[in-house]
Amino acid sequence: xxxxxxxxxxxxxxxxxxxxxxxxxxxxxxxxxxxxxxxxxxxxxxxxxxxxxxxxxxxxxxxxxxxxxxxxxxxxxxxxxxxxxxxxxxxxxxxxxxxxxxxxxxxxxxxxxxxxxxxxxxxxxxxxxxxxxxxxxxxxxxxxxxxxxxxxxxxxxxxxxxxxxxxxxxxxxxxxxxxxxxx
Amino acid sequence: xxxxxxxxxxxxxxxxxxxxxxxxxxxxxxxxxxxxxxxxxxxxxxxxxxxxxxxxxxxxxxxxxxxxxxxxxxxxxxxxxxxxxxxxxxxxxxxxxxxxxxxxxxxxxxxxxxxxxxxxxxxxxxxxxxxxxxxxxxxxxxxxxxxxxxxxxxxxxxxxxxxxxxxxxxxxxxxxxxxxxxxxxxxxxxxxxxxxxxxxxxxxxxxxxxxxxxxxxxxxxxxxxxxxxxxxxxxxxxxxxxxxxxxxxxxxxxxxxxxxxxxxxxxxxxxxxxxxxxxxxxxxxxxxxxxxxxxxxxxxxxxxxxxxxxxxxxxxxxxxxxxxxxxxxxxxxxxxxxxxxxxxxxxxxxxxxxxxxxxxxxxxxxxxxxxxxxxxxxxxxxxxxxxxxxxxxxxxxxxxxxxxxxxxxxxxxxxxxxxxxxxxxxxxxxxxxxxxxxxxxxxxxxxxxxxxxxxxxxxxxxxxxxxxxxxxxx
Numbered sequence: 001x002x003x004x005x006x007x008x009x010x011x012x013x014x015x016x017x018x019x020x021x022x023x024x025x026x027x028x029x030x031x032x033x034x035x036x037x038x039x040x041x042x043x044x045x046x047x048x049x050x051x052x053x054x055x056x057x058x059x060x061x062x063x064x065x066x067x068x069x070x071x072x073x074x075x076x077x078x079x080x081x082x083x084x085x086x087x088x089x090x091x092x093x094x095x096x097x098x099x100x101x102x103x104x105x106x107x108x109x110x111x112x113x114x115x116x117x118x119x120x121x122x123x124x125x126x127x128x129x130x131x132x133x134x135x136x137x138x139x140x141x142x143x144x145x146x147x148x149x150x151x152x153x154x155x156x157x158x159x160x161x162x163x164x165x166x167x168x169x170x171x172x173x174x175x176x177x178x179x180x181x182x183x
Numbered sequence: 184x185x186x187x188x189x190x191x192x193x194x195x196x197x198x199x200x201x202x203x204x205x206x207x208x209x210x211x212x213x214x215x216x217x218x219x220x221x222x223x224x225x226x227x228x229x230x231x232x233x234x235x236x237x238x239x240x241x242x243x244x245x246x247x248x249x250x251x252x253x254x255x256x257x258x259x260x261x262x263x264x265x266x267x268x269x270x271x272x273x274x275x276x277x278x279x280x281x282x283x284x285x286x287x288x289x290x291x292x293x294x295x296x297x298x299x300x301x302x303x304x305x306x307x308x309x310x311x312x313x314x315x316x317x318x319x320x321x322x323x324x325x326x327x328x329x330x331x332x333x334x335x336x337x338x339x340x341x342x343x344x345x346x347x348x349x350x351x352x353x354x355x356x357x358x359x360x361x362x363x364x365x366x367x368x369x370x371x372x373x374x375x376x377x378x379x380x381x382x383x384x385x386x387x388x389x390x391x392x393x394x395x396x397x398x399x400x401x402x403x404x405x406x407x408x409x410x411x412x413x414x415x416x417x418x419x420x421x422x423x424x425x426x427x428x429x430x431x432x433x434x435x436x437x438x439x440x441x442x443x444x445x446x447x448x449x450x451x452x453x454x455x456x457x458x459x460x461x462x463x464x465x466x467x468x469x470x471x472x473x474x475x476x477x478x479x480x481x482x483x484x485x486x487x488x489x490x491x492x493x494x495x496x497x498x499x500x501x502x503x504x505x506x507x508x509x510x511x512x513x514x515x516x517x518x519x520x521x522x523x524x525x526x527x528x529x530x531x532x533x534x535x536x537x538x539x540x541x542x543x544x545x546x547x548x549x550x551x552x553x554x555x556x557x558x559x560x561x562x563x564x565x566x567x568x569x570x571x572x573x574x575x576x577x578x579x580x581x582x583x584x585x586x587x588x589x590x591x592x593x594x595x596x597x598x599x600x601x602x603x604x605x606x607x608x609x610x611x612x613x614x615x616x617x618x619x620x621x622x623x624x625x626x627x628x629x630x631x632x633x634x635x636x637x638x639x640x641x642x643x644x645x646x647x648x649x650x651x652x653x654x655x656x657x
Contacts, residue, residue, distance in 0.1 A: 059570055063517065
């Protein structure tokens, strides 16, 4: 399945759109892991990132299948606006989604099921999703098994300014989507 | 590294190379890069653009060396990075990126030659195969070093920092081609302050994934300049209208040469498998031999011969239609953006045939325009779709997430720290569909008249093709 269709299905499976660029990247990253599809993700200082996914999202916008809304939610230390990019499928996008569902019914069902597992695992914000992605990287490095303290120690070493509750949520998330096997 | 030779380079002055590198550069396989132009037929727009993959490879090696020193790599890492940079383009075929597209079409991915994965780029596989097996380099590069070089070029060796020097958002490859392509094209779009950019680069340690490339806050303006340079040169040179046409003509010359003209020699260049025979054949070709061979009289009357001669004589196809894809009806957009893909060749040919009839009729009705091929033959008509990314989109995909050092605070990202990029409003990328046709006209007024006459007709024909409806009459 080409990345553009995968991204379209991801928007569809998460209720017709995903809020926030980081959340978009991380949700699609986890969908890909769960379904064994990579779609160009590579390690980044801030966790896995795929230009291929960003491009596909951008293509959906340029074809008017996806609408992007910029929402200001505060100001940074330099006084610049902090914005979140919210995406939603347009009417044309919904039509395309329906056609693609017929074209790839099995793939759609699988993506929908995985997206539901991600949703049911807790409504994580973009920071927590990024943390979960990093925690998953640590787990992989440890051969798929690690205790929570190892994850926390490495996360602290990364300089994440987070509290333990947030990290616990990220770890629980991995548990619930069945990507983690704890010692 | 002890430099044993210095090569004069028009962009960087003297480039120092050591004995091992000198041996590699002297090998026939590396010398072949002298005959593969960096920008294919871009010289038909920018006459100076005749530079080759050879000098580009030397330039990348030079910049990779500066970056390795700046980022305090160990001597052995630096040696291997220099070799990886020198060899990064060794697998390019005739006309560089045009060959990549042809390889994609004629390689049977189902058979997985060379354990080719779905996302692997074939020319990178060829590069790895050359590095691994070339016997000329036996005495120059040890087998273990060859494996490491291949891994550095892919993302599989050591810290991500090593890979980012040869392949990353601000790698040595991009830095060289921006400056070099600007120099030879005679434009100033790709110029940026390389010294300042290098001065402000750092490495940051990530306990999970290892060292990454980072930039200090004083380097933000130089990085902004780099991003803008890449944006301008992409639009003004790499995506120049004539460059798009010449690349498409070359690809069409190859596909018609194989599919219709049945030229077996061509098929052997592009049907990749991982056998030594394929590699030997592939490496025997370069731009010069390709043009001389397939414009030879013995191929007279063949499509391949016709298109290559047109390129040689600058009798180019004309862009007769250009439209943002979003301006076409919903059902057309998704398939239209895929139309240039290797899997959609049959559909593309059908659409081209349909459009050709309309174009011929309209052109015949326009006394000032002429068809320059057999009007019953639609094969020289080319429909081509592509996207042009906004500067913000381009930068977001590449440089935006480069960490910025804010010691004693934790690092931020370039996207957050750059005042310039913060102030640019998000702009949509645009997807376009172009049509290139064998027509001629005398003046720009005639050209405009033809395009105007065709605009609505072509849009209607495309719509009816994808929606299934009545054809628009010319």
